[in-house]
Amino acid sequence: MKKHNFSAGPCILPQEVLKQASKAVLNFNNLDLSLIEISHRSPDFVEVMENARNLVLELLDLKGKGYSALFLQGGASLEFLMTPYNLLKEGGKAAYLDTGTWSSKAIKEAKLLGDIEVISSSKDKNYSYIPKKYSIPTDVDYIHCTSNNTIYGTQMKEFPKTDGILVCDMSSDIFSRKIDFSQFDLIYAGAQKNMGPAGTTLIVVKENILGKTGRQIPSMLDYQIHISKDSMFNTPAVFPVYVSMLTLQWLKDLGGVEAIETINIAKAELLYNEIDNNPLFKGSAAKEDRSNMNITFLLTDDSKKEKFDQMCKDAGINGLKGHRSVGGYRASMYNALPLESVQVLVDLMKKL
Ligand SMILES: *Cc1c(COP(=O)(O)O)cnc(C)c1O
Numbered sequence: 279m280k281k282h283n284f285s286a287g288p289c290i291l292p293q294e295v296l297k298q299a300s301k302a303v304l305n306f307n308n309l310d311l312s313l314i315e316i317s318h319r320s321p322d323f324v325e326v327m328e329n330a331r332n333l334v335l336e337l338l339d340l341k342g343k344g345y346s347a348l349f350l351q352g353g354a355s356l357e358f359l360m361t362p363y364n365l366l367k368e369g370g371k372a373a374y375l376d377t378g379t380w381s382s383k384a385i386k387e388a389k390l391l392g393d394i395e396v397i398s399s400s401k402d403k404n405y406s407y408i409p410k411k412y413s414i415p416t417d418v419d420y421i422h423c424t425s426n427n428t429i430y431g432t433q434m435k436e437f438p439k440t441d442g443i444l445v446c447d448m449s450s451d452i453f454s455r456k457i458d459f460s461q462f463d464l465i466y467a468g469a470q471k472n473m474g475p476a477g478t479t480l481i482v483v484k485e486n487i488l489g490k491t492g493r494q495i496p497s498m499l500d501y502q503i504h505i506s507k508d509s510m511f512n513t514p515a516v517f518p519v520y521v522s523m524l525t526l527q528w529l530k531d532l533g534g535v536e537a538i539e540t541i542n543i544a545k546a547e548l549l550y551n552e553i554d555n556n557p558l559f560k561g562s563a564a565k566e567d568r569s570n571m572n573i574t575f576l577l578t579d580d581s582k583k584e585k586f587d588q589m590c591k592d593a594g595i596n597g598l599k600g601h602r603s604v605g606g607y608r609a610s611m612y613n614a615l616p617l618e619s620v621q622v623l624v625d626l627m628k629k630l
Pocket of ligand 1: 447
């Protein structure tokens with residue numbers, strides 16, 4: 279039996295996607311060749327890349343609105359650097375919200391290229407909440423935020439209101455909920471949290487914000503070059519892109535972002551209810567900022583830890599250990615995690 283996979287990333291993927299992907303590794307599109315041994319310029323793979331890019335814009339409701347979707351490499355971590363390279367003018371300034379480990383890593387990289395203003399931070403309380411009171415400077419080239427803090431279990435419900443350029447790291451909650459994606463000018467996300475295997479990064483960028491920095495940008499870091507080459511400037515990560523395409527198709531068939539949001543809310547409510555009503559557990563994130571993707575919680579009685587861990591192990595639960603900077607437990611409940619897996623976990627919590 280397959281385990282109940284609460285892994286924070288790389289994450290659970292739909293079983294039917296894994297089956298189809300494993301078939302394509304042996305024989306892709308009945309070509310009698312493997313997906314991973316054909317040219318990325320072959321019509322069969324070019325179609326995969328086109329489908330994947332189209333599905334992204336369709337699912338985010340950004341089709342025909344001036345956006346391009348790219349599947350690049352280097353993870354979300356390289357986007358920490360690519361964002362300022364492409365958007366921060368020489369001698370310019372950018373504003374960042376510091377809501378967790380990933381935000382602060384983004385800030386560190388951006389500082390290599392210019393003046394970075396941290397407009398608010400929740401570091402004072404170990405990133406257990408989302409700062410809400412901050413003023414947005416008007417003299418900045420862009421504002422950067424992180425929609426979901428994978429490690430701390432907080433999620434932004436509102437985003438900075440600005441007429442300027444808004445950038446969002448959506449690595450751990452893209453395609454999980456219906457929001458107005460057109461409020462962002464640049465979205466990036468490593469595939470391995472909610473979309474596919476590690477090895478590709480999704481970038482969705484509004485084309486008219488590019489080419490304005492006056493910087494010389496190395497080719498591999500230049501979004502405009504990647505757009506002009508249809509995301510094939512260099513050899514793309516063919517397998518991760520293919521699996522991402524299958525997952526996006528799976529999501530579309532299911533009814534898209536709106537449909538999965540309903541399921542994600544049901545999963546999150548089930549677990550948060552148990553955390554709030556069971557005296558043996560408590561949540562670690564501020565209630566109004568709780569994430570529906572990564573649910574962080576602690577035992578109130580540490581002497582139960584060994585027993586609970588053993589119960590989880592026996593029930594086939596994988597990946598529940600909290601990140602070392604928060605401790606306790608983290609249930610990552612990405613799109614492909616079925617409600618039944620959450621029910622198994624909640625039943626164990628009741629029995630403890
Ligand atoms: C995992 C994660 C990253 C880092 O992604 P890589 O693809 O490993 O570089 C960045 N931001 C967030 C929010 C993440 O969850």
